[in-house]
Amino acid sequence: MKIPHYLPIVLLAGLTLASCADDKSSNATKLQIRLTDAPGDFQKVLLDVRQIEVHLKDEQSADGWELLPFTPQTLNVLDYVNGRSALLVDTDFEPGDLKEIRLVLGPNSTVTTRDGQIYELKTPSGQTSGVKLKLDNATLRERETFQLLLDFDVAKSIVQRGNWRPGVDKKERFLLKPVIRVIAQDIAGGLRGTVTPSASLPQILAIRASITPADTFSTSADASGGYQLSSLPSGVYRVEFFPTTTAPTGQPTYKNVVRTDITVTNNQVTELGQTKLD
Incomplete structure (x- = not known):
């Protein structure tokens, strides 16, 4: 719990x-x-x-x-x-x-x-x-x-x-x-990827919903948009992205994004690629 x-x-x-x-x-x-x-x-x-x-x-x-x-x-x-x-x-x-x-x-x-x-x-x-x-x-x-x-x-x-x-x-x-x-x-699995725009600096939650109660792990993207979550138990995850900054005037608004059915396997790092937040 x-x-x-x-x-x-x-x-x-x-x-x-x-x-x-x-x-x-x-x-x-x-x-x-x-x-x-x-x-x-x-x-x-x-x-x-x-x-x-x-x-x-x-x-x-x-x-x-x-x-x-x-x-x-x-x-x-x-x-x-x-x-x-x-x-x-x-x-x-x-x-x-x-x-x-x-x-x-x-x-x-x-x-x-x-x-x-x-x-x-x-x-x-x-x-x-x-x-x-x-x-x-x-x-x-x-x-x-x-x-x-x-x-x-x-x-x-x-x-x-x-x-x-x-x-x-x-x-x-x-x-x-x-x-x-x-x-x-x-605990030897992991997730990694990038976000765009990198200026959105999102908080990232990986939620293992395949168990009850759900496990939640968090990190933040760096200035280049990269992120990695290590030492994750294997299972199926929902990954949520929450921008912590506001888009400059004239640019698309940053938005929350949820990605589902992400599988993490022990001893492997799952690549999520790029996630767009605008």
Whole structure:
């Protein structure tokens, strides 16, 4: 749930990947972790995320966890619906297999109901051992971008206590039992082309409508009219062009243009050629 203006994601904070930076070669892959959300019937859902780790060994092994560079923050997951997502981690990483991801939650998660009441959210496991999500077929390859999309289902994740009644302490109404779908994918496709007039300087959106929720990626054309979007998941896209300038007096007005049924294939760059915006 783009994740982007969708976790299915202190004492250790100093032990980041920086300590391993000198060991990483130019063959490192790029690891991204994003959060998106399936909507729920609330005004706001604040998730207090303290730490994100990945497990490099089988889940039975207690060691092999590696802390990722992530700034602890409280996220309103309902900001990341309908194609928007939050970028939580974007780092170089050694190629290899990932077995699990773990999200450690803090004590400040809350939910605001439709009537404006704020309630605490408690996740005992999330605040101790962390919320662990198993990864299937998560293989990071050299010089590629790999993305883990955590699709958090609010409606299924927030559970009202069966014995709650109005007037009871607000802290006791809801429990957070995260239901998170993890989408793991290599991202090595791309789109490129040119626009005319180049003076229109359009913003360009590539929207992967072949999935739900849709993914949206953006860029801008340069002064020569050229543009390229890299690290796109394979799929069928709609590409939208939005001029950011006004045509000079006496010249045709710049217009928004939409191109549909654009196919992106992994490990290839799709050529869009020239797109006229006048």
